[in-house]
Amino acid sequence: MATIGVLGLQGAVREHVKSIERSGANAVIVKKVEQLADIDGLILPGGESTTMRRLINQYGFLEPLKQFGQQNKPIFGTCAGLILLAKEIVGEASPHIALMDMKVKRNAFGRQRESFEAPLSLKGMNEPFDAVFIRAPYIIEVGDDVEVLATHNDAIVAAKQGPFLCTAFHPELTDDDRLTAYFVKMVEEQKKELAC
Amino acid sequence: MTNQGTDRVKRGMAEMQKGGVIMDVVNAEQAKIAEEAGAVAVMALERVPSDIRAAGGVARMADPTIVEEVMNAVSIPVMAKARIGHVVEARVLESMGVDYIDESEVLTPADEVYHLDKKEYTVPFVCGCRHLGEAARRIGEGTSMLRTKGEPGTGNIVEAVRHIREVNGQVRQLVHMSKDEVMTFAKELGAPYEVLLEIKENGRLPVVNFAAGGVATPADAALMMQLGADGVFVGSGIFKSDDPEKFARAIVEATTHYDDYELIAKVSKGIGTAMKGLEISTIAKEDRMQDRGW
Numbered sequence: 001m002a003t004i005g006v007l008g009l010q011g012a013v014r015e016h017v018k019s020i021e022r023s024g025a026n027a028v029i030v031k032k033v034e035q036l037a038d039i040d041g042l043i044l045p046g047g048e049s050t051t052m053r054r055l056i057n058q059y060g061f062l063e064p065l066k067q068f069g070q071q072n073k074p075i076f077g078t079c080a081g082l083i084l085l086a087k088e089i090v091g092e093a094s095p096h097i098a099l100m101d102m103k104v105k106r107n108a109f110g111r112q113r114e115s116f117e118a119p120l121s122l123k124g125m126n127e128p129f130d131a132v133f134i135r136a137p138y139i140i141e142v143g144d145d146v147e148v149l150a151t152h153n154d155a156i157v158a159a160k161q162g163p164f165l166c167t168a169f170h171p172e173l174t175d176d177d178r179l180t181a182y183f184v185k186m187v188e189e190q191k192k193e194l195a196c
Numbered sequence: 197m198t199n200q201g202t203d204r205v206k207r208g209m210a211e212m213q214k215g216g217v218i219m220d221v222v223n224a225e226q227a228k229i230a231e232e233a234g235a236v237a238v239m240a241l242e243r244v245p246s247d248i249r250a251a252g253g254v255a256r257m258a259d260p261t262i263v264e265e266v267m268n269a270v271s272i273p274v275m276a277k278a279r280i281g282h283v284v285e286a287r288v289l290e291s292m293g294v295d296y297i298d299e300s301e302v303l304t305p306a307d308e309v310y311h312l313d314k315k316e317y318t319v320p321f322v323c324g325c326r327h328l329g330e331a332a333r334r335i336g337e338g339t340s341m342l343r344t345k346g347e348p349g350t351g352n353i354v355e356a357v358r359h360i361r362e363v364n365g366q367v368r369q370l371v372h373m374s375k376d377e378v379m380t381f382a383k384e385l386g387a388p389y390e391v392l393l394e395i396k397e398n399g400r401l402p403v404v405n406f407a408a409g410g411v412a413t414p415a416d417a418a419l420m421m422q423l424g425a426d427g428v429f430v431g432s433g434i435f436k437s438d439d440p441e442k443f444a445r446a447i448v449e450a451t452t453h454y455d456d457y458e459l460i461a462k463v464s465k466g467i468g469t470a471m472k473g474l475e476i477s478t479i480a481k482e483d484r485m486q487d488r489g490w
Contacts, residue, residue, distance in 0.1 A: 012208075012214060048212065115205045116205060132205060134208050
């Protein structure tokens with residue numbers, strides 16, 4: 001069985017843990033760098049990206065997280081996690097973990113009062129996904145290797161590049177585990193691949 | 197079809213703040229210090245609770261200029277306080293685009309009988325509670341987040357501890373009740389029956405519950421997390437300390453790693469003196485903020 005970590009510095013950690021467990025994988029909350037060695041995949045949860053970045057710096061997580069991705073271990077970022085994965089962020093001098101070739105805008109839909117939920121068509125899924133957007137970012141442009149999985153009013157809100165997956169919305173706030181299950185499958189396949 | 201202001205969107209916003217620290221600030225400069233230190237949100241105020249206590253008189257919603265200044269200064273969410281039952285203060289804050297409204301007993305209540313009908317707003321609310329009765333009534337009115345009341349502006353954690361233990365103890369009691377006992381429990385608590393049933397079925401409150409009202413040190417913040425708080429509000433504790441920048445950072449770290457005592461010891465070193473505290477028994481009954489709210 002695959003073991004998936006949830007970066008537990010701040011944010012909606014518990015919800016991801018439950019969703020991972022419902023999707024048939026082991027879940028661990030990652031608060032220390034050394035824990036990265038024990039997991040096959042990692043979820044960067046929703047929360048405040050500024051706060052997470054400060055704590056990432058504080059505990060020397062930045063390089064180990066980059067290395068985790070460079071070893072082709074899968075990472076799934078939701079909302080703040082998407083921002084952490086992007087190579088370029090509008091209005092900010094430098095990116096964070098910078099593993100996905102995309103340019104993102106923070107709070108792109110507006111403040112909390114503009115936050116919303118909407119049914120979303122996701123590539124490869126038959127039924128729409130009930131997507132919850134909270135002070136959400138969106139992706140402005142993507143590189144050639146990035147596959148767009150969903151758009152909302154022409155804004156890119158879900159994407160995949162190799163072992164990296166991201167959504168601007170919060171699948172963890174719903175009971176719909178399809179995206180987590182998809183990620184668990186990515187992790188299991190990659191685990192087999194990396195074992196060869 | 198796009199829906200705004202749904203329960204999921206409003207409660208979800210508070211879920212994203214979990215494990216974090218929300219700091220009271222009175223200007224843009226303090227807001228930047230808070231953001232830099234790792235706050236998940238700031239509460240824009242005219243005065244921090246200990247100054248409200250010292251100043252006496254009527255405490256009202258902050259001057260919109262201050263709220264706007266803070267909103268322009270940081271990219272993290274901005275909260276602001278409205279008086280209990282003050283429909284217009286709440287609507288004004290909503291129209292300004294603040295991300296969360298605290299219907300707060302720290303301000304002088306505008307209504308001594310009724311709270312706001314918080315379901316009617318697109319903006320989410322946070323409300324204080326001392327026990328499950330208050331918590332369930334506020335949830336019934338539509339609050340999307342709870343916090344303990346504690347005793348604001350005292351730097352004394354004792355009341356916040358009392359309140360979180362009371363709420364969580366009553367939740368445990370409710371969860372273990374048989375269903376036919378819930379109606380009488382609802383009657384005793386003055387709590388909406390349906391809200392209690394929902395809590396019983398899910399085994400937990402339907403909204404996050406932060407600690408507030410007396411957090412003055414990193415160890416206080418960690419204590420409240422150990423007692424089951426989802427996160428921490430720090431009012432006077434940061435900007436009334438000797439070194440706000442260091443205090444803010446230390447409280448953020450102690451909240452994240454609330455069970456790592458070596459780390460808490462490390463972050464608590466050399467950060468200067470905490471705010472001067474107040475013994476609760478020295479506060480006259482009519483000056484206790486926690487008794488406001490119905």
